[in-house]
Amino acid sequence: WQDLFGKKGLYGIKKKSKKPEQGYTMNLELLSPGGEPRLNTPVTVGISGTSTRRLPMKSLNVDFGQAIHGQDLFDMPEDRSMHSLKIRSAGNDFLLSYMRDVVVSKLAQHTHVMALNYQPVIVFINGEYWGIQYLREHINKKEMRLSFPGLDRDEIVLGELHENQTLSISNGFDYKIGQLMDFVEQKNLNVPSNYEELTHLLNLDNFIDYLVIQTFISNTDWPHNNVKCVFLKDQLHFILYDTDFAFAYTDYYWEHTDDVFSMPLRYKQIDALHHNYFDSLDHYLPSHVGRLYRRLMSYDFFKQKFINRYRELLATDFSQERVEKTVADIREQIAPAMPDHIARWGYPRSLEEWAWHTQQISAFCAQRRDIVKRQLLDY
DSSP states (O other), X not given: OOOSEETTEEOOOOTTOOSOOOOEEEEEEEEOTTSOEEEEEEEEEEEEOSGGGGSSSOEEEEEEEEEEEGGGTSOOSSOOEEEEEEEEOOGGGGGTTSOHHHHHHHHTTTSSSEEOOEEEEEEEETTEEEEEEEEEEOOSXXXXXXXXXXXXXXXXXXXXXXXXXXXESSTTHHHHHHHHHHHHHHSOTXXXXXXXXXXXXXXXXXXXXXXXXXXXXXXXXXXXXXXXXXXXXXXXXXXXXXXXTOTTHHHHHHHHSOOSSXXXXXXXXXXXXXXXXXXXXXXXXXXXXXXXXXXHTTSHHHXXXXXXXXXXXXXXXXXXXXXXXXXXXXXXXXXXXXXXXXXXXXXXXXXXXXXXXXXXXXXXXXXXXXXHHHHHHTO
16 A cells, blocks of 8 residues: 555555555545635545546545535535535646636536536645645436435436446446447337337437537547446436547647657547547447447438537537637636646646647637538538
């Protein structure tokens, strides 16, 4: 074992270790910008993330061990209980704009996808200045049950899809996914009774918005990865999370960093701006999302619904005006704290480079929407 704190600060257990990750008891105090106390409670803390564990700034899983009010943590339209959260370091975008994942979550708030709440915070650990991080909702079985208190435990089945495999988080998830895929691939969905059954097995509005958002932002670490979804009363819903590879992240990563940690070559092979996800959702690695998309797009009822909704979202929730305002709002919110954060970590490399990378998000979207509209015309 190594302790949560070492000579060089906070770090995670090495990947070669076969021992389970240990949680550490700490005290979490949350203050408002004006210094008023919002929360003060003992918590259990552990390192979060996979490849981002190799970054100097770690993300943390925080377990409260009791139910707390979500409105103590997030600006939520309604209050609900929460047992845990993440204190996230902006993921891989720690190196560049420090806001990609947050921008996507903010833009998606009023769509049919299940998007996560976030809140930027300035973190001190054991009195040491740690930097800017984001409070984020934690996706697990307990939190899902708290999010849907009207459903019984066995009516909420959470899982993850990785490449063409199912990573079961709840018992029965792999069976339910197999049942859905068999139905979609074997039944004629133009038959009214089969279409009716499809709407009970899959939330079509949710799936379409999920596809629209992921393909418009050009998330290159998807759909072979980062696919969490949940069956609610036997109907599948997709959860939008971990979108830090959006907005041509990898292009800027290769250009502006010294390869802080290696990335698979397939990311470099994707032209994020021009990539036609519609023809190659699972071109690089097969995925359940790609299979489901391809099958449903063979039906006119789904194709027309998909095209109409894509155009609608490009004109509303993901309009260029809203993208630019969202980026500007988040930048303005964290800008006062960025000089100290950069001085602490050396990334982003300078305040000017950070501002440049935030502007590239808006610039990418302006170009991407024209390309996507042309691709939609091919349908």
